[in-house]
Amino acid sequence: MRLCSTFLLQRWLWLCVCARQWHCSNGNNCRLPLCVRQIWAYLRLMVDSLYYNTLTNSEVVMDSLMEPILWMVDLLTRRFGPVFVCLLVILTTSILLVVYVVMLPVIFDTYSPSWIAWHMSYGHWNLVMIVFHYYKATNTAPGYPPKMKNSLPFVSMCKKCIIPKPARTHHCVICNTCILKMDHHCPWLNNCVGHFNQRYFFCFCVSLSLGCVYCSISGRNLFLDAYSAHSAIERFKHMDFDKSRVPVTGKGQLIGILPPVQSTNQTPPLTFKDEMFHKSIIYMWVLTSVVAVVLGGLTIWHAVLISRGETSIERHLNSKETKRMRRFGKVYKNSFNYGRLNNWKVFLGVERKSHWLTRVILPSGHVPIGNGLTWDIYPFRKDMMPV
Numbered sequence: 001m002r003l004c005s006t007f008l009l010q011r012w013l014w015l016c017v018c019a020r021q022w023h024c025s026n027g028n029n030c031r032l033p034l035c036v037r038q039i040w041a042y043l044r045l046m047v048d049s050l051y052y053n054t055l056t057n058s059e060v061v062m063d064s065l066m067e068p069i070l071w072m073v074d075l076l077t078r079r080f081g082p083v084f085v086c087l088l089v090i091l092t093t094s095i096l097l098v099v100y101v102v103m104l105p106v107i108f109d110t111y112s113p114s115w116i117a118w119h120m121s122y123g124h125w126n127l128v129m130i131v132f133h134y135y136k137a138t139n140t141a142p143g144y145p146p147k148m149k150n151s152l153p154f155v156s157m158c159k160k161c162i163i164p165k166p167a168r169t170h171h172c173v174i175c176n177t178c179i180l181k182m183d184h185h186c187p188w189l190n191n192c193v194g195h196f197n198q199r200y201f202f203c204f205c206v207s208l209s210l211g212c213v214y215c216s217i218s219g220r221n222l223f224l225d226a227y228s229a230h231s232a233i234e235r236f237k238h239m240d241f242d243k244s245r246v247p248v249t250g251k252g253q254l255i256g257i258l259p260p261v262q263s264t265n266q267t268p269p270l271t272f273k274d275e276m277f278h279k280s281i282i283y284m285w286v287l288t289s290v291v292a293v294v295l296g297g298l299t300i301w302h303a304v305l306i307s308r309g310e311t312s313i314e315r316h317l318n319s320k321e322t323k324r325m326r327r328f329g330k331v332y333k334n335s336f337n338y339g340r341l342n343n344w345k346v347f348l349g350v351e352r353k354s355h356w357l358t359r360v361i362l363p364s365g366h367v368p369i370g371n372g373l374t375w376d377i378y379p380f381r382k383d384m385m386p387v
Contacts, residue, residue: 078174081190085138088188091287095215096127098284102277103219119218126211132363133204134189142194143180143372145169152373166373168195168336170313180372183311195372199347202306205299212292216285223285226278306347309337336375 032040107119146152147163154164158171161178165171170182172192181195193201305315318334325332338346345351349359349366359366 074173077185077187081187084187085190092130095284095288098280099123099215102280102284103222106222122214126207126214129207129363130204130211133200133207136365137186137193137197137200137204138189138191140191140197140200142182142192142198143196145178145180145373167375168311168314168372181311182313184313195368195370198311199349199368202299202302202347205295205302209292209296209299212288212295215288216292219281219285219288222281226281307340307343309334309343 107116111119145154145163145166147161150164152164152166154166156165157163158165158178160171160176163178165178166180168181169178171178172182172185174185175192179192179194181198183193183198183201185192186201189201191197302312305311308315310318314334314336318332322332337343346369348355349364349368350356351369358364
């Protein structure tokens with residue numbers, strides 16, 4: 001490459017010298033020889049090809065402009081992945097401390113035995129589901145295509161890994177490898193979401209969303225009481241700070257002889273334990289409510305994608321392909337969509353009726369159907385699984 005560049009530079013200088021000598025000897029109006037003009041046209045075309053392409057459009061230009069920003073985001077995600085995991089663990093642990101230390105004694109003192117049993121059963125089931133699926137999602141490899149020569153079918157070659165890419169396989173720039181049935185790279189897991197851990201990721205999102213909704217609804221009345229008490233304390237502190245600022249109507253008050261006017265409607269200050277109780281309830285309710293809204297929206301979006309037999313990346317690609325086929329008067333059909341119910345059965349690994357309990361309601365570490373390399377080995381019919 002370096003010799004080629006040196007040769008082209010020498011060739012360019014030689015042509016410039018020849019053209020200058022030709023102009024000087026024959027005048028400015030004479031034309032260059034045909035061979036020189038051909039070489040000149042070829043060099044101009046070569047230079048133009050460095051910054052122009054007939055396939056260039058607005059999307060390519062925007063991708064090129066956004067490349068530095070995307071590179072910075074990928075770098076930060078790769079560097080701070082463990083930080084996101086630690087932050088999620090710390091926030092979840094803080095909510096558990098508030099629930100066990102603050103809310104649980106209130107439940108034991110105010111609720112009936114039947115309600116206490118329900119709260120204990122549901123709360124601990126939800127906690128087990130959250131911990132189990134998060135651990136499995138972070139520690140389970142998403143699946144990688146084989147790097148050795150094999151006879152498996154593939155759809156393209158990865159330009160970065162230089163290996164065959166099976167269907168639904170994409171390259172992750174953060175993990176720097178190809179992922180089977182890649183959905184996205186999750187910084188909160190510090191791991192890619194792919195064929196072998198997508199179910200764990202989705203079940204974790206569902207469990208955490210349900211847990212946040214549960215805490216938000218259960219602690220609503222406590223939050224309202226704590227917020228009212230906290231506002232009363234703030235008003236009392238403000239009143240106590242400003243109680244000496246009374247209107248000056250006489251000389252006695254001006255020089256400080258008369259005592260300031262005392263208010264008769266003062267709220268007595270609460271103890272440190274009560275203040276911490278109120279602040280903990282407010283912190284728990286605000287955090288769980290925000291997470292319930294944000295994570296709940298993400299969970300619903302992934303549920304829609306699963307119903308359609310798509311991943312996050314395939315949703316974008318299928319949308320572009322649908323628009324392209326519509327211009328030719330054709331209809332694009334997703335070959336991995338086996339019907340709404342069958343999509344859920346395949347995703348959750350449900351093959352018998354009992355699996356709805358053992359593999360969906362209860363935590364299960366079963367592997368998904370298939371190996372993620374080929375997708376034509378299942379008898380995907382409407383009567384695939386009569387469950």
